[in-house]
Amino acid sequence: MTWTCIHSEERLADYLEGQLEPAERAQMEAHLAECAACRELAAQVRWISGRLPHLPPEVVPPGLVYRILEATSGTVGRKPAITWKTVLAGLLSPRFALGLGTVAATVFILFQALDINPRKITMDNLNPVNLYRAADQQAHLTYARGMRFVNDLRVVYEIRSRLEEASATPAPVPEQQTPKNAPAPQSEQKLKNDLLRHGSSLTAAITLAGLGGGL
Amino acid sequence: MEPDSQLVAQCLRGEAAAWEELVRRHTRRVYNLAYRFTSNRQEAEDLSQEVFLRIYRTLASYRAVHGEFTTWLTSVTRNLLIDHYRRTRRDRLTDSIDEEGSPAEHKAAPGRRPDESASASELSAQVQHALTKISPELREAVILRDLQGLDYREIQQVLSVPEGTVKSRINRGRIELARLLTQMGVTGDRA
Structure with a gap:
């Protein structure tokens, strides 16, 4: 089978991704060696295929997320419904535990300062x-x-x-030693x-x- | 980070925070897909809202066993984009006639190489301009594969076509894109 420019185009992606069988690959490379147009096209496709995944993504317009939420669930800015689960989750949060610990410590210090026995509060x-x-x-x-x-x-x-x-x-001179009963x-x-x-x-x-x- | 399927289950139980998380997580993907396809920011924004509205209404029909949430989301987005393309075909034909003869906004100077003078954002704009010139079937295949990073199996699910067709469309799409960029004077460094 004669390998033409049409064959090259059809199999270009497979060739560039290394998916061609050895025989087909040899025919492709032989064609590229003698056809400048296909060679340039292959180089350009290889280049742009390599660049496309790294193009910067389009920046999402500010406020789009809120507009979507408003249009769908309409929950933007609303307080979530209070359920037992949310209450329990709030009680178990680190912030609440820290606050609770601080209050307990303050009460303990106050009881100590006021000489109140916590077991016998009247x-x-x-x-x-x-x-x-x-x-x-x-x-x-x-x-x-x-x-x-x-x-x-x-x-x-x-x-x-x-x-x-x-x-x-300095140590006193021996001649000036005081008597034993002296003050x-x-x-x-x-x-x-x-x-x-x-x-x-x-x-x-x-x-x-x-x-x-x-x- | 909670998986999408878990967030979907929480959404179905009425947890608004889970839906908000889903929207925040996927808005960028949907908006970029819509923008790459339409080349119009306002249309992309409106379509993104439309996509999430449809997702919100049909969330109960999503089954994790049938595939990833992102694949389902992309599929819904793609279907809406194609619907939108068909709806606005006549307007675009009129616009393209009006534009004939005017200098191309995104054309680069002949022979200029991106590595020399064009930044990534400039190349992005040039690619965007070239994408609008190729057929929607080839455009969506290239966008899904090369810009959204989906694999062949996922694209096959999104487009509902055989794998051979997916490969063929991606190949032809890249070739057309490469030719258009060459015509615009945007070529790779082949030194």
């Missing part, structure tokens, strides 16, 4: 006067605890600074007085005991 707990008293009491207690803690800390830091001062002072040097005496003044503090007492051994 109507008296909800009385505004009692709520005020409980809050006032808690505030004073918290303040007192805080002040005591600060005072303890101050004593400890003061002892430490005095010790650092004492260690920085302690002024700085040491002052330190002891300070410690005794804050003797109620457990931390200070412990520190004092350690200091006494050291001195």
Whole structure:
């Protein structure tokens, strides 16, 4: 069979996609080698077939989706119907869970601050006067605890600074040694007085005991 | 992402959000198919609405076992496009007579190569112009295969023609398109 330009056109897609049988392929290539028109056509088809899938898609006009929805279901802008499923889905959403956790934490903190036992809530707990008293009491207690803690800390830091001062002072000359029953040097005496003044503090007492051994 | 068949089932249960998702997911495909076929943005927009209206009304007739939702959607779109083509044939004939003799809007300078000066969007416009010149049977085959990326089996389902006919139409469509582009001076880099 003589391979003509008509055959080339008919089998062009198969040839370009590698679907031709070897014998047909050989005839096609022989024809393309001697027919410039078919050769150019094959090259142009190959080129445009390769470019078509990569052409940019047409941009959808803005608002088309809404117009379609309006024309079909007419649900644009309407709130969806409330069903048990939607309610449950809303309750299980992370945003709701986070909100619920925050509220629970706030209530817990408030109960602690107002000294209310959640297991034994009575109507008296909800009385505004009692709520005020409980809050006032808690505030004073918290303040007192805080002040005591600060005072303890101050004593400890003061002892430490005095010790650092004492260690920085040069050693006394042997000839000027004080007798055994002589009063302690002024700085040491002052330190002891300070410690005794804050003797109620457990931390200070412990520190004092350690200091006494050291001195 | 939920499969289309699941969204269809939710639509049939009356869930408006599922229908909205279907529309959002496929509007671009339908609009592009309509635009490539008609070369007219307003017509493509109207046809897209018409397609989804028909889909909405006949959603209950879709059966996932008979094929992908996109194939069904494309088939509905194609049928509407052909109906539209037949309805507007007389108007187009009048328009083409009026246009004779006027310089072609999309013609490129002779010998100009796309790689040198034409961007992808320019080539897209030139291809669009050439597509309007070929017969609707060949045009739809090329659009479905090369622009919409459907495989032969899907095109066979959409067009309801044998596979041999699909292949033949795609081949002839590409050849006509290539010739038209050559006449417009739009050629590939064969160096």
